[in-house]
Amino acid sequence: MDRNQDQNAIVGVVASVLAFGALWIKILKIRKKITSHPRVKLDYERENYINSILYRGDQHCIEIRPIAFFNLCDILSRNNLLQSTKSVNIREQVVIFLHIIGHNVRFRVIGSRYYRSTETIHRYFRVVLRAILKLYKVVIRLPDESTPSEIRNNARFYPYFKYCIGALDGTYVRASVPLSIQGRFRSRRGGTTQNVLDAITFDLKFSYVLAGWEGSAHDSCILNDTLSRPRGLRISEGKYYLADAGYGIRNGYITSYRGVRYHLKEFSAQGPENAKELFNLRHSSLRITIKHVFWILKKRFRVLDTEPFWNFQTQVDIVLAYCIIHNHIIGVDPNDLLNQGLYEEPESDLIIPTLTGREEREEAKEWSTKRDEIAQTMWTDYMAGNIR
Structure with a gap:
């Protein structure tokens, strides 16, 4: 009796093995049919x-x-x-x-x-x-010495801003950082961000970008950083950018007058009433270009308004990539970009001078005087009806 039971058990095991083998062969054939084409x-x-x-x-x-x-x-x-x-x-x-x-x-x-x-x-x-x-150094270039056509061809801006080469401002970009450093990246607008400094020309192109600063960093601190870098933002003698008041007036950067109306409608009942208000109006009319560039950038790259999922260094690199691609789209010219020696860059031996507090104050005073001269000349012509 026991012997018969053992035989039956063996037969059952063999049958199970054979059945499983047949099933497995069938599965392999099905998978082969699925993955062959x-x-x-x-x-x-x-x-x-x-x-x-x-x-x-x-x-x-x-x-x-x-x-x-x-x-x-x-x-x-x-x-x-x-x-x-x-x-x-x-x-x-x-x-x-x-x-x-x-x-x-x-x-x-x-x-x-x-x-x-x-x-x-x-x-x-x-x-x-x-x-x-x-492609950064190929596509994002500092402006040349000439007066931008957007100024030269507009009587509201020329000759008053003939030495202006662009606008400077910062923008906040969403940032994802470890909890331990989130306080430094929290901007006054809320949320964790990086504060990105941008210089643009009036044809809507970036001429300089510095990304990676904490959202809580002050604009003037970021500008000081780029001016201290060997490959930072450089301006030819006598030329300047229009900047937000937060950067402070200094050599190469003219800001609006503090405590004076800024966003005005020139020919409305609330139009400019003095030289400083007129200057601020024209200053904002030119500097609004950089706000327009930011709008284009955030419209084109939706990641800028959402929580990033990369590490922070990648977040910084992607901001630079946005600006490079933006410049490429705005003014693509492959014949220029593909010319000789695009990626050969000589070593820089530039020494960045450090100004004393007194020199900085004298520099600011000098450029404040230039701003006053521009404002007064502009107001005189405005009152005479020469630039209406």
């Missing part, structure tokens, strides 16, 4: 998705027109800043990067849309970010 199909779907973004009109172009997109890819390729790999070409690498920063999409979501692993998306995001940053 999809490679081609996924590549096809991915290509269709990218083409739908690039060729179905501006609204599908991830906030960048195809002409600027392909020029950017060309620049990155010709200067060996990006290379196609066996599985991901340059076009796809750049599309993925722009999609993430343009619409604030997480890596795993982008992975599902492009049929790529999260690790692949993350790797190429880093690769493209590093490549974009290398």
Whole structure:
């Protein structure tokens, strides 16, 4: 009896093993059927998705027109800043990067849309970010010596601001930092932010960007920092930027008059009533350009108004990347950008002089006098009806 039971048990075990083996073979066949074709199909779907973004009109172009997109890819390729790999070409690498920063999409979501692993998306995001940053000194340039056409061709600004080369201001960008240092990054507007200093020209391009300062930092402190850097913001003798009053008037920076009406309507009942008010009005009319640039930037790159999910250094790098891409879009010229020796930069032996407190006060007094002269000349012409 026991012997028969043992035999039956053995037969049952063998039958189970055979049944499991048959089931496993069936599963493998099904999986083989599933995975044998999809490679081609996924590549096809991915290509269709990218083409739908690039060729179905501006609204599908991830906030960048195809002409600027392909020029950017060309620049990155010709200067060996990006290379196609066996599985991901340059076009796809750049599309993925722009999609993430343009619409604030997480890596795993982008992975599902492009049929790529999260690790692949993350790797190429880093690769493209590093490549974009290398374009900084090519795309973001200090202005030349000439009077900007936006001033030269407008009687309200010329000749009064003929030595003005741009506007300077700061903007707050959302920041994600460890709890232990959040107090330093909390701005007066609330939330943790980084305070980014920007200089722009009146054709809506950035000429200098300094990112990474804490949101609580004062504007004048950030400006002092950039002026002390060997590769900081440099201004030719006699030229100047228009700046917010928070930066303080100094050599190369003319601010508005404190305690004087600023945002006015020139020909309304509440128009300017004296030279200082007129100066502030014209000052704000020119400096509003930088506010417009900030608006464009935040409209184009939605990440700027949302909580970032990268580490802080990456957050700083991405702000610079926004500005580089913005300049590229505004004034793309591949023939200029692809010329000789773009990425060869000589070592700088520039020595930054340190001013004493007395020298700073004398410097501020000198530029305050220049501001008064501009304001008075402008008011005289205004009252005479020469610039209405």
